[in-house]
Structures are given as C-alpha cells and as structure tokens.
Amino acid sequence: MTQSKWSEQFKRNIKWSPSENPKLIIVIDESCGCSKRAVSHMNQLQTHAVRNTYDVQIINQSLTATNLLPNTPGAVLLDASGELVYAGPLSQGLACSASSGFVELAIDNLVAGFNSNLVVTDSKGCYCKGS
Numbered sequence: 001m002t003q004s005k006w007s008e009q010f011k012r013n014i015k016w017s018p019s020e021n022p023k024l025i026i027v028i029d030e031s032c033g034c035s036k037r038a039v040s041h042m043n044q045l046q047t048h049a050v051r052n053t054y055d056v057q058i059i060n061q062s063l064t065a066t067n068l069l070p071n072t073p074g075a076v077l078l079d080a081s082g083e084l085v086y087a088g089p090l091s092q093g094l095a096c097s098a099s100s101g102f103v104e105l106a107i108d109n110l111v112a113g114f115n116s117n118l119v120v121t122d123s124k125g126c127y128c129k130g131s
Contacts, residue, residue, distance in 0.1 A: 007084040010076060013066055014059065022079045022110055024049040024103070026058045026090070029072040032128030038073045041090055045075070045103055052111050072128050075103045077110065085110050087119045 010016075014025060026042055028035040046056050054077075061068050069076070069087070077085035086106035109116045 004084075007087075010068060010087075011078070011082060013064070013068055014057070016078065016082060018082060019055055019080055021053050021055045022077065022085065023055045023057065024107070025076045025078070026056070027061050027069045027072055027074050027076070028058065029062045029128055030060050031062055032072055034128050035073045038090055041101065042073065045090065045101070048104055049107055052107055054107065070129065077103065077106050079110060079115060083115060084117060084119070085115050 016023070024045065026045065028038075028042070030036075042058070046058075049056050059068060061072055071089065073090050074088060075090055076087045079085055086103060088102060090103055091101040106116050
C-alpha cells in the first residue's frame, strides 16, 4: 500500500477531522509489555506535543477492529490539514527511551515549519507485532 493510501486509511480508521492544530496519535496495545515500559516516554511526548499546540489522542489498538500500526507502541503525526508528518515507532534501541525518540524531532521540525514526511518502517527496539 502506498504511503498516501495508508495515511488516508489511517485517518478514516481513527475518524480524523480537520482541526486548527496538528495531531499526535499514540497507538498502544495495553497487553504489550513494551507499551507498558514506554509509559514515561509517552507522558513526556504528550507534554511536549501539548506545549507545541498539538492535539493528542491515545488509542489502544487491541480495542479497535483493525490494526492501525503493524507494531506498537507507535505514533502518527498529522499536520492541521491532515498531511502525514511522521509514522513509526516512538523511539528505537533496546530501552526505547525518550533519548532515542523520533517523534520529538518530527514535532520540533513541524513547529519550525518543516514537514519531515517521515515513515519509519525498519527500526530495532521494544515492539509488539499487531495481530
């Protein structure tokens, strides 16, 4: 599936609607140990996003009828018009900590006026596969 088709399908699945603010969507699976270990990082991300006027939504993928992301925990950033800014893991590395985060960089880039349009499909870290 192409990036634009995936993005449109994702927005339909989360019932996205236009907003004045960009949006950070964090996708977790509460049964995934990696989602549990990432709680501190997710809290930091939420604070950073809100401070930069992002709307934040957390979705428990295990409660949805579809896999929003192939692995969790992960994030999707959309600008205010719904254009994809970032899709992929919260971070990489063994601990998947905030110090190895991708999402903060994408947020900061968009605040500075640059849409990185980044989709990370290959990373090593703590993730659970979608069902």
